[in-house]
Amino acid sequence: MxxxxxxxxxxxxxxxxxxxxxxxxxxxxxxxxxxxxxxxxxxxxxxxxxxxxxxxxxxxxxxxxxxxxxxxxxxxxxxxxxxxxxxxxxxxxWVPLGSKDVSEELGHQLALMHQHTKDGYGFHAPTFVGELDQPNSKKDSWLVYYRDYRLKAQLEYGKQNGLITGDRESRLQMLLDQLHNWIPENPGASLLHGDLWGGNWMAGADGKPYLIDPSVLYGDRAFELAFTELFGGFSSRFYEAYQEVSPLPDEYEQQKPLYQLFYLLVHLNMFGESYGPSVDRILKAYTSN
CATH class of the missing domain: 3.30.200.20 (Phosphorylase Kinase; domain 1)
Incomplete structure (x- = not known):
């Protein structure tokens, strides 16, 4: 090497x-x-x-x-x-680590990044989410992109590796058919980091927050914020600062589990059944028996 x-x-x-x-x-x-x-x-x-x-x-x-x-x-x-x-x-x-709390700066600056938009949703080239290849295309509909290139793609991975079968598969397919009830067709197409958990940003010694290891796409900024809430790593001041620049829509709390579902499916497919109960809990909440 x-x-x-x-x-x-x-x-x-x-x-x-x-x-x-x-x-x-x-x-x-x-x-x-x-x-x-x-x-x-x-x-x-x-x-x-x-x-x-x-x-x-x-x-x-x-x-x-x-x-x-x-x-x-x-x-x-x-x-x-x-x-x-x-x-x-x-x-x-090389970005030297700093000790200053930059949560406020991170919230403000992420909101500013999300103000950079394009006309379509998705990305022009394949990316990765963890070790999994993430197919992409540019679509006029966020609903279509999120359903087909995010959730359906993970459904196919899960079927291939035997982790999405039976009732889980049936409920996920049912959810895909009903996704239009919760996911918007045309929110703003913001530039998103795409894999923003607590380990993919850092505070630099220069007092700036840095984003690392992106899996970029253009999409609903609520998708990004939902993932930040899934595994921690972000303070209340981060969310307050973000909202000061770009308040989230009233529908966010209802949409949040459906956006977190994608990342839970990724973790299910990468790390196994320990993430299965979290996936099933969301599927049962949004689908009828």
Whole structure:
């Protein structure tokens, strides 16, 4: 991996001496490294068992967010598009951790990011949610995109791996048929991080919040906020600050479990039946016997 990293640094024009190199935490999927050269500090992730578009999807997502000039992200300098089993890396800024509470700034700036909109819903290229490939297309209807490219896609994953069968499958199919009762056809198509839980943002030493590891799409901003409430990691001040900039609609509380359902299905398909009861609870709440 060191040779691959050295090659990537040469590609971006940094041929200076490597002063420091160490493995760091950075998720369960990739190996992550802190690298300091005479020129700069970098955060580099590497893998040798990912699809060719794996790091490209992350880089494109970070670029989309960076271009809004609303909230900070690490700048990406290089990414590989590997052939099967080849080593690949993504090279980006090293962001030193800070100790300041930036929950208010995060809420304000995320709301500003959500004000960047487009005409359609979805995204022009496939992304990833965790290790699962996330198919995408641009649709004129958020309802159609969320039903077909999010919930139905997870239904198919679950059927293939035997985790969505019987009553669970029947109720999920019933919910898909009735989804128009709760999910809007045409909310604003906001730029969304797409995988915003407590581990995918950080407070930098410069006093700024940073978003990391996106799975971007354009969609209903309520979808993003619902996931932030699922696994914690966000303070009450974050939500207050968000609402100061962009109040959520009255329908949010009714929609929230249906938006959280997608992420629970993802976790069911990635980690197994421990997430099954949470999925079933939502399905039973929105479908009749």
């Amino acid at each position: 060191r040779d691959k990293i050295q090659e990537a640094l040469h590609t971006i024009g940094d041929r200076t001496n490597i002063q420091d190199w160490k493995a760091v935490g950075g998720g369960d999927i990739n190996r992550s490294f802190y690298v300091k050269t005479d020129q700069q500090e970098y955060f580099i992730k590497g893998n040798e068992n990912v699809p060719s578009h794996f790091f490209k999807a992350e880089a494109e997502g970070l670029k989309q967010i960076e271009q809004t000039d609303s909230i900070a992200v690490p700048h990406v300098y290089h990414y590989d598009e590997p052939q099967k089993k080849e080593q690949a890396v993504i090279v980006m800024d």
